[in-house]
Amino acid sequence: MKNEALYVSAALCLAAVSNAQKKNVMYHYPQTPKVNHTDIYFGEKVEDPYHWLEDDQAVMTKEWVKKEVAFTKSILDKIPFRDKIRKELKDIWNYEKISAPFKEGDYTYFYKNNGLQAQSVLYRKDKNGKVEEFLDPNKFSKDGTTSLSGISFNKKGNLFAYKISEGGSDWNKIIILDVVTKKQIDETLKDVKFSGIAWLGDEGFFYSSYDKPKGSVLSAKTDTHKVYFHKLGTKQSQDKLILGGENFKRRYLSAYVTEDQRYLVISAANSTNGNELYIKDLKNKTELIPLQEGYEYNTEVVDTQGDEIYAITDKNAPNKRLVKFNIHNPEVWTDIIPERENVLNISKGGDYFFAQYMKDALSYVEQVEYSGKVIRTITLPGKGTARGFRGKKEDKELYYLFTNYITPSTTYKINVETGVSSVYQKPKVNFNPDNFVTEQVFYTSSDGTKIPMTISYKKGLKKNGKNPTLLYSYGGFNISLQPAFSVVNAIWMENGGVYAVPNIRGGGEYGKKWHDAGTKMQKKNVFNDFIAAGEWLQENGYTSRDYMAISGRSNGGLLVGATMTIRPDLAKVAFPGVGVLDMLRYNKFTAGAGWSYDYGMPEDSREMFEYLKSYSPVHNVKSGVCYPSTMIITSDHDDRVVPAHSFKFGAQLQAKQSCNNPVIIRIEHNAGHGAGRSTDQIIDENADLISFAFYEMGFRSLK
Template identity: 75%
Template structure:
């Protein structure tokens, strides 16, 4: 989840002669004890004196967290404009947000947040135009930290299973309702993880779970997913195990049905890249038929038409292609939309296929029929990111959204037959795109690779090297960072800030080759790409070291942690958020072992261990080095990237920091990896990030 920094809606005075570093007295951090502990990898001994911080249930760890939280709170109290910034944030955030509608049964559903509600509310409208609240997550908990994680209707739309997350945890619960009456009709399903509900008619649904961990539910390894079938009217203890366990051990699995409910698909994987695919023909009562075994490729079903199954695959197509095969000869694949030089993703709706191509991280869309015949190229409002174009086969109208860094996300209604688009919902944001520039540049990384970067700022900005700049990155897991609007960034730019996003290797912007170029023994390419982006911005006068902040979350938190330890002189401020920071032990917690495709593990080989150790942020903090002013960010319920990563990194930095640049750790309570945070939590975090960045960049006061 990307939560970028923001800039207040009030003007600033930049005082380079009076930095926060010179104003700070020598900081006395909370005491963090060191307990001798070491591990040996291929004959090399690695010291780990902060290993005790991995035990989130221990009294000592809880005490350390409380003392660090108090220290951070006290440091924030010296920033004179912190509360004022949060007030400005609250004001800009207060606008109505409405999602695209979707039809289920006799109702049309849509999400809406009035402005400052903790969570978006799910509404529905009947055939007579009467609108009512269907689900209000704001009533799930008193503080708004229990969120709606997913909603799944059966084909008729008369039954619904919705999942919710408490405190942002990946462990979910499912509640089953009669969709027409909104009455609960079954017991709550517990311990659901990395899964929704996939209905089989009105009989029940499939869902995924893991055996209850021994010890802490927030840190213990979850290594083997199981798929169950819950039959309505029965107890969860009676649910049938469909697949999983010792006879079919996989880390991630899911069963889902085709729209016509003829086919049952099983997707299975051991990592975040590569999958197996199996299909049952329910019409002919077959067993699971293997479509793809092994983990060399990614192949996922898109739709079905009679005996034909349509799937997206990177097999023999690093940039993806759409194929079809007959259920009676599943090994014979025929191209429907062949691979091109641009990365392909597809969606379906209204009886058509929509091909979304990505060229230099920007979207174009073509509409095809199911024989692969081009119907039309869809004209988009500009250069940016288009998403949507999906629905049921009989839907006449589909919806899509368009956005970029200076265009608020607008929803369009699209008629699949005529190709006509019209604005359906445009948010009323206090922002005029005409006053801003969003330019794409290309720069060269250390090894000569050409990297695109979007740079966004207000027109008339002086390139004098004194512009506060956020350099945001991710670079991993085949995830593409495409342009999207945020009121947070809008305010940053409104007041003279620059927001820059390079599309570094490890992502999916240029297909599988681009992803693989930032994995395992090539992971340092990602960090070098990010460093080169910062150097480009400084060389061209956009900013300078004293006005640059590095920002990233999750894998992006690793990016920031690795960059600041490799090049501590690159930026003034660093925000490693919910980061994977101990690369020798990440695979020991929760679902971490599944990230090995991108990272490799310290147990793989001596060569892999030495490579990981050479950049792992926790192991590369050195005494005598002046690191940037750092705010390490984590959450107490993060069971994706456990807080121990952040705890150990912060402890190392506080111990070894050689200058007065502060090292803080901000620990959000009742929150997880990012999804499901309340509006107050998001505003609070961004307010702290912003005020810390401005203070450390030497800003004296706000006008």
């Protein structure tokens, strides 16, 4: 659910015309029938005239979707420079992309995309240096919409299992291969969802799933997760239930086998924050031992050494700490890395921990012994984001990525004994960072809270209020937005655009307190922070209302939907992407109830119901209001945030829009919530985005 930007080519030059000169054309939107439907909350009736759009299997819904797709196409087809942007976007995208390598058994593996391949290919290199293709996801389907959604090797590296997603669905299949022959050795496991693959030797692996729901697979509720063990050579129907089901009902269960293969660790949760934790000593064949009960804290096992267990936790440490305990006395926790003022994340490799901290959303990293002794602070290439530092205990070299908004993501190799880093892989992107500026500012939100925002643009920018500006954020689920380079943003800036990312509350940039400050009855802090960011950019001359676009996806789609209904005058263009937009019914679909830590549920109390209703985008579209030019983005296979959210919001906007700013609904075919999309799908969506944004900002021609 992260950085979705607009693309435009380096050669693009647009001639602007005044918005006041635009012809006042009222659009003839597809007719969306209103059907009587009423929900009652604490005695209050809430009308839901577009409730019928929730039924994705209904003929009426499918016919409506066809009409909306045709209408959206008719609007976008009129933009004269759309095809040129798409072509130039393909040219820009066409460069080789290679991942960091990783060792498994006798081979070293890496991903590579030649440039415009639909999906990246997994290659391997043997000890003699011979490179060969190992697994090509482009062969999964003709149109490239079946993707590789996860892989796992067993300890010896001789067995390999991988997950595939068809059309972007969260429902996956697992396929098992013999590494040497690359041939399938077992039946395909089906109906797997929100699951890892945790191997136990050569015997088999643990995985998680739900029972396939009755009714719509895309939208029906899934709230009882289960952990199974699949023994190689047996049928999936014979897989052993390890935990879950009606006697242990949890929305989320995940299984993990430690690197030494001694322990099975299972995390159990009912929402996206807070977990129970259980551990089983496989060597001594114990039962599952509870390490943490209740859902007040987040704790995760990081590694083990014999009887000693290492875990990262926010228990009594909102910014997290690394602790150690003995399997024979799991109640006594000892700090290895105590909590600090900055948020901690942990990775491991080469028999060291790497403490990855954020200071105002920027990375700094320390290498730490298992005793807790700090060996060194890693010298990073600059101010930005460093991710990686992962490997096996025996590895002497690890890899990490470094990036920021004006530095292409570069892979570095680090020697764990000397701490010396060197460039391993640098992408050949036609971009000169010296021509650009990234600055971090701190602005004040409506309640006086200071919020950091990173603003990136080309040198020489004139603060005359006429710079096309994309304001992007997320604001939820403890997710942190750290600086990251994108060709998309680079080209946007190349053409005079400003790209701004505020680190608003609800995220994890400043730990649990920052997250909690944007949840439940404090959720409006998130919208106020975002609105204040837009106001600051306008007050300081970076842009103005007529040249601002607001964008976000998923929870960020809610952010945009709420912002444009609270402050319809803030921006000219709005992109609510795959958004949670009906806050009174979000918990009725798929695993939506699991988001209740952030949102609360309307059934919780009258106060919670009234608060959710007060900002729910679907319920706050008003007649007689001029809303921004809006492109609502969704996909027909999104089984995480179901398309009904976007459908109902779009229907409300089209029915009540009072001015000539268009409202269109872009519905991607054969795609899900965002992951696994083909290169063509991504390029097409972003060509549409930039075309729509610039056109609605008043640009009319290419030079």
